[in-house]
Structures are given as C-alpha cells and as structure tokens.
Amino acid sequence: MRYCFKFSDGEILEHTVNPQEQPQSQAPSPAWTLLGFHQCTNCPLAEQDVQHCPFARALAGPVALFGNRPSFTEVQVEVRYRSRTIIQTTTLQRAASSLLGAIGATCGCPHTEFLRPMAWFHQPFSDDEETLLRAVSIYLLGQHLRMRRNLSADWSLTGLQAAYKKLRIVNRSLAERLRAAADEDSSVNGLVMLDLLASSTISSLERYDGELDNYFFGYTEE
Incomplete structure (x- = not known):
C-alpha cells in the first residue's frame, strides 16, 4: 500500500x-531505534540477539519524513x-x-504479529466500530483456520484481549522513543491515537455493550 501526503x-x-515482508532500510538506523532504548517491559527480544527494535526501526522512515x-x-x-484509492x-x-x-502490523514485532492479517485488508482511518469489527472477525477466522488444522482454538476472545493489552504496553514505550526522535509531536500523537483505538477495542471486548448488534440482527433475531 502507498501513502501519499500532500x-x-x-x-x-x-x-x-x-504486508508480505518486514520493512527494510538501507540507511543507518538512528540511536532511538536500538532495542535497549526505552525497551518495552514485555519485550521478548534480547539485546545480544537483536540490535534494533523492529517496530522502532520501521518507524524511522516516517519520522524522518x-x-x-x-x-x-x-x-x-x-x-x-x-x-x-482513498x-x-x-x-x-x-x-x-x-x-x-x-x-506496526508488518514490522516483525512479536507483539504486533497478530495484526498482520489486518494489514492485508487495511482500512485507512478506521473508527472504533470498524476496528472492533475487523479485529474480532479476523481473530475468529484465525481460530477457525487453527481448528481446521487440528490446533487449539480460542472462541472466547481471551487471547485477543491479552494480545491487545500487550500491544498497549508496546505503544506506550514507542511513544517514549518517538518523543526522543521527533522535533514535533505528529508522530507521537499519531501513536497516541492508535493506542486509543487499542484501548477502545479492549474495553469493548471486556464489557461488550452491543456496539455492533444493529449490524447483525439477521444473525441474532429468530
């Protein structure tokens, strides 16, 4: 997908x-992309194995832009x-x-990998309801595919809730990196807005109040 800013x-x-590959950069990565710089508290990567944070390194280009x-x-x-074209x-x-x-969905971070299918079916400028619909739909389809391979499947969405909670920790740590990287706040605030979507999705999963019921009356009415 190509984003053009005018x-x-x-x-x-x-x-x-x-979406088919992790972002590659020929330019030297800035210091704020090093794994140990504001590293996420839940990061499963180790500095002796990985020099740069995958998510931060993928953001270096847009931050420079x-x-x-x-x-x-x-x-x-x-x-x-x-x-x-949108x-x-x-x-x-x-x-x-x-x-x-x-x-984020395509950067190779272990905590964002569950989002990669959403990148294949990217919806720019999604609101809360669209994000909830896409997240739940793709997750449940993933569980169906697991079941077809005789793997354990999670139909309760507890795994999706856990994944989004981990994602919020990643978002907060990345915001600290971006504050050190950018002269202005557009990148940081963009990440904050993204985190608000994650927060809204978690809230809807934990305390669903029928946000999508009106769109599914054909499934829920006898």
Missing part, C-alpha cells in the same frame, strides 16, 4: 508498506491499495495514526 506548502511525501511538522497540520492523504483531508496526527497502524 501539504498546503506544496511538499509531497510518500511511504510504502508491504514528517517528524518536524506539528500534529494539527492539515494534509491531504491518498492511500492506494488493492486497486482502490483520499481524505485530515490532520497529520490522524494520517500518521493510520500509517503507523499499517507499519
């Missing part, structure tokens, strides 16, 4: 995310993926949040 001053910035612009800079974003004028922090979500 600013009112005429500058155009682009970034591509490929627009890390010097304020959060509320207006930007026109064009997202091209799967033979479709264009939206929004704030840079919301545009960054959408891009960071796609990057």
Whole structure:
C-alpha cells in the first residue's frame, strides 16, 4: 500500500508498506531505534540477539519524513491499495495514526504479529466500530483456520484481549522513543491515537455493550 501526503506548502511525501515482508532500510538506523532504548517491559527480544527494535526501526522512515511538522497540520492523504484509492483531508496526527497502524502490523514485532492479517485488508482511518469489527472477525477466522488444522482454538476472545493489552504496553514505550526522535509531536500523537483505538477495542471486548448488534440482527433475531 502507498501513502501519499500532500501539504498546503506544496511538499509531497510518500511511504510504502508491504504486508508480505518486514520493512527494510538501507540507511543507518538512528540511536532511538536500538532495542535497549526505552525497551518495552514485555519485550521478548534480547539485546545480544537483536540490535534494533523492529517496530522502532520501521518507524524511522516516517519520522524522518514528517517528524518536524506539528500534529494539527492539515494534509491531504491518498492511500492506494488493492486497486482502490482513498483520499481524505485530515490532520497529520490522524494520517500518521493510520500509517503507523499499517507499519506496526508488518514490522516483525512479536507483539504486533497478530495484526498482520489486518494489514492485508487495511482500512485507512478506521473508527472504533470498524476496528472492533475487523479485529474480532479476523481473530475468529484465525481460530477457525487453527481448528481446521487440528490446533487449539480460542472462541472466547481471551487471547485477543491479552494480545491487545500487550500491544498497549508496546505503544506506550514507542511513544517514549518517538518523543526522543521527533522535533514535533505528529508522530507521537499519531501513536497516541492508535493506542486509543487499542484501548477502545479492549474495553469493548471486556464489557461488550452491543456496539455492533444493529449490524447483525439477521444473525441474532429468530
């Protein structure tokens, strides 16, 4: 998928995310991407085995692109993926949040790997309900595929809740990295917005109040 950011001053910035592979960079990685720099408290990686945080290293490119612009800079974003184009004028922090979500799902971090299928079916600028629907649907489909392979399956969504709780720890640690990396707050606030979606998803999973019931009356009515 390709994100194209068009600013009112005429500058155009682009970034591509490929769900098939982890992001690769030929440029030297900055110091804030080192694994031990604000390392997540739940990180399963060890410095003797991995030099750089996969998520942080994947964010180095986008931070270099627009890390010097304020959060509320207006930007026109064009997202091209799967033979479709979505264009939206929004704030840079919301545009960054959408891009960071796609990057996180494909970066190779052990705690974001469960999101990779969502990157294959990326939905830019998802709101709370769309995120909940996609997360639950993809997770349950994953459990169905596990069952077909005679593997244990989790139909209670407890595994999804646990995965999102781990993801929130990752988001908070990455925010600390980005505060050290960027001159402005667009990247940090984009990550904060992404974390708010994660928080909302956890709340809906733990205390479901029928947010999606109206869309599924054909399944729930006799």
